[in-house]
Amino acid sequence: MDTPLRNVRTNIVQSIRAFTVKDLQAAAEQLGHHFLYANLATAQSKQDVIDLVAEQYTLPVQNGKNFDALYDSMTDVVHKSGPQTGFIVVLEHIPTGPKFDKEAREQLLDIFRDVADYWSDRKVPFRCFYSFSVARAPKASDLEAAEEPLLTDKLVDVSPQALRMSSPFNAGYWLSAA
Template identity: 50%
Template structure:
């Protein structure tokens, strides 16, 4: 099992893991798989907007770090029992408009969410990668390689197609965040 060696509540660099393997592992465990491709985001606001869209946050999402924490924890917890989470923050921006401090603040929210779910004995694994930019002025052996981002699409609420660009059906990635889904059941 791919995630056997990964602590159940952690935020870490994606390293040798591949997105499609993490998605399959989440599906095998029956956990939510949350994927956000942040390659096009340039600012903190754009990162938060991309997360809101990718994770199907409620319309009232405030697009700030406190609201992000609430959406990743309290709102989902109140929706009912959760099976666990595998989160991928793919290609976090790495430039002046979204600098190291902004990235660390964002990752701190996910670390706090991991702690929140750990207290409830629910796995919350978050993997992240940084956008890699081409540096044509660097010597050939030192150039960064630009890797195209996979175009995973967020899944829909129950009853809607869960197909993505990986050619696999994804687990209900964001149904816990789709308030329309669980408000209709009330």
């Protein structure tokens, strides 16, 4: 049988891209790794993200409920609970709104990179896959219920080309446009 994720480094944080959540879950099962999944589609702020990750990963986030506490929960606390075989982690729909801006997204991903380094030092695979939320056109009922304007009200071009251009991770698009 083919080894799942054989072409993916054992300790990495990367975009989910060609993988599906179902495939990653199956790979975790086949490898005997823990599978941790968090759907952050409803999160808007840093605190929402931390709360959802802790809840969906069933982590004991300590006192501060901040990124440091999240790191501690995914490293020291788990390490002290006994030997670990490995982790496949998914952060799906990381928010892209004003309350969770580019800097907050980078801080979140940096925490997971630090967690990957922590487990790498202990020779434990830790692969984290993530995706960002994609703006959708609002429904009429959403517009009526919204107290403040929705971010999607300001989008003019939502063609596939415009969405590809908006992704800083799609270097191939920028290189082929020349």
